[in-house]
Amino acid sequence: MNKIGILTSGGDSPGMNAVIRAVTRSGIYYGAEVYGIMNGYEGLIDGDIKQLFESSVADIIHRGGTVLGTSRSERFMTKEGFNQALKVLKDYGINKLIVGGGDGSLRGARELADVGIDVVGVPLSIDNDLGFTDYSIGFFTAVTTVTNAISNIRDTTESHGRANIVEVMGRNCGDIALYSGIAGGAENIIVPEKGHDFKEIVKKAIVGKNRGKRHHIIIMAEGAGDSRKFAKEFEMATGIDTKVTILGYIQRGGSPNVLDRILGSTMGNMAVEHILNHLGGYAVGVKAGKVGIYSIAEALKVEKVFDDNLDEILKIISI
Numbered sequence: 001m002n003k004i005g006i007l008t009s010g011g012d013s014p015g016m017n018a019v020i021r022a023v024t025r026s027g028i029y030y031g032a033e034v035y036g037i038m039n040g041y042e043g044l045i046d047g048d049i050k051q052l053f054e055s056s057v058a059d060i061i062h063r064g065g066t067v068l069g070t071s072r073s074e075r076f077m078t079k080e081g082f083n084q085a086l087k088v089l090k091d092y093g094i095n096k097l098i099v100g101g102g103d104g105s106l107r108g109a110r111e112l113a114d115v116g117i118d119v120v121g122v123p124l125s126i127d128n129d130l131g132f133t134d135y136s137i138g139f140f141t142a143v144t145t146v147t148n149a150i151s152n153i154r155d156t157t158e159s160h161g162r163a164n165i166v167e168v169m170g171r172n173c174g175d176i177a178l179y180s181g182i183a184g185g186a187e188n189i190i191v192p193e194k195g196h197d198f199k200e201i202v203k204k205a206i207v208g209k210n211r212g213k214r215h216h217i218i219i220m221a222e223g224a225g226d227s228r229k230f231a232k233e234f235e236m237a238t239g240i241d242t243k244v245t246i247l248g249y250i251q252r253g254g255s256p257n258v259l260d261r262i263l264g265s266t267m268g269n270m271a272v273e274h275i276l277n278h279l280g281g282y283a284v285g286v287k288a289g290k291v292g293i294y295s296i297a298e299a300l301k302v303e304k305v306f307d308d309n310l311d312e313i314l315k316i317i318s319i
């Protein structure tokens with residue numbers, strides 16, 4: 001009997017529950033037992049594990065967060081914690097493990113594969129910072145949430161003739177800023193991958209103001225610097241009353257959109273099909289619209305590349 005374990009790890013992301021549901025139901029469909037490991041690698045170390053049945057995952061596809069809980073586990077990064085996790089897998093007879101999470105979580109999964117555990121990693125993170133997949137699950141829901149927030153901020157900014165610096169998440173990746181900047185019609189984005197020309201940003205705002213423009217929205221990725229400091233300097237240089245909005249967890253929670261539900265369902269199903277038929281370590285991803293499976297070691301070597309073309313388009317069409 002194959003026993004599949006599933007855990008979610010790192011920052012939660014919209015779509016985690018769609019993956020848990022797809023893994024559970026696909027696993028049972030293909031004749032395996034499925035076990036939910038609570039709170040990511042922490043639950044794996046502590047043996048906080050429960051068997052999942054078809055109805056355990058009812059009514060969750062539309063919910064944000066993760067019904068299994070998640071964590072950032074320092075203990076898993078220690079030799080003792082890691083060995084304890086291996087012992088728990090052995091004690092429970094869990095011979096296949098599916099890990100949903102971001103870059104760090106999948107690196108943890110690769111470590112497990114390196115010592116002989118069959119694993120499949122599923123990219124689940126709002127940051128979209130994994131190079132081997134065009135999109136990680138949760139990213140587009142977060143971008144939609146940020147875009148809706150920009151629309152609201154734009155209304156009130158326009159009414160008052162102000163500027164607003166909107167700080168978004170993404171750790172060292174500027175994709176949330178880039179995609180929401182395009183979709184929300186922001187004047188500028190500031191991302192960690194690129195330097196920014198402060199004088200150019202100021203000039204653009206002043207030219208816009210002189211043309212009669214009553215709003216100026218700048219999306220600043222959290223990894224690109226201090227948004228409050230930037231706002232003060234921008235206000236000083238332009239004379240435009242400037243506010244800061246830090247979106248925080250608003251952009252990580254919430255019901256997953258259609259794309260994240262579909263990616264979660266198809267990737268979860270593919271992870272199960274693959275893990276039941278192959279030994280070793282793999283990761284699922286999406287390239288050019290197609291869901292595929294890759295060696296996890298190779299996948300994690302692929303560098304994340306910033307989309308300069310999209311950045312250029314933003315510059316051309318935001319005046």
Ligand SMILES: Nc1ncnc2c1ncn2[C@@H]1O[C@H](COP(=O)(O)OP(=O)(O)OP(=O)(O)O)[C@@H](O)[C@H]1O
Binds near residue numbers: 076104
């Ligand atoms: N290099 C590594 N080797 C082994 N385990 C790791 C490694 N990096 C991270 N982990 C484990 O994965 C957990 C989650 O990693 P991290 O906090 O980086 O989040 P993440 O998976 O990148 O998700 P998110 O993108 O949402 O932040 C860590 O707390 C740790 O237990």
Ligand SMILES: O=P(O)(O)OC[C@H]1O[C@](O)(CO)[C@@H](O)[C@@H]1O
Binds near residue numbers: 169171
């Ligand atoms: O969950 P925490 O510890 O607040 O972490 C926040 C970080 O997690 C993410 O939301 C997802 O990786 C990042 O964008 C952000 O920097």
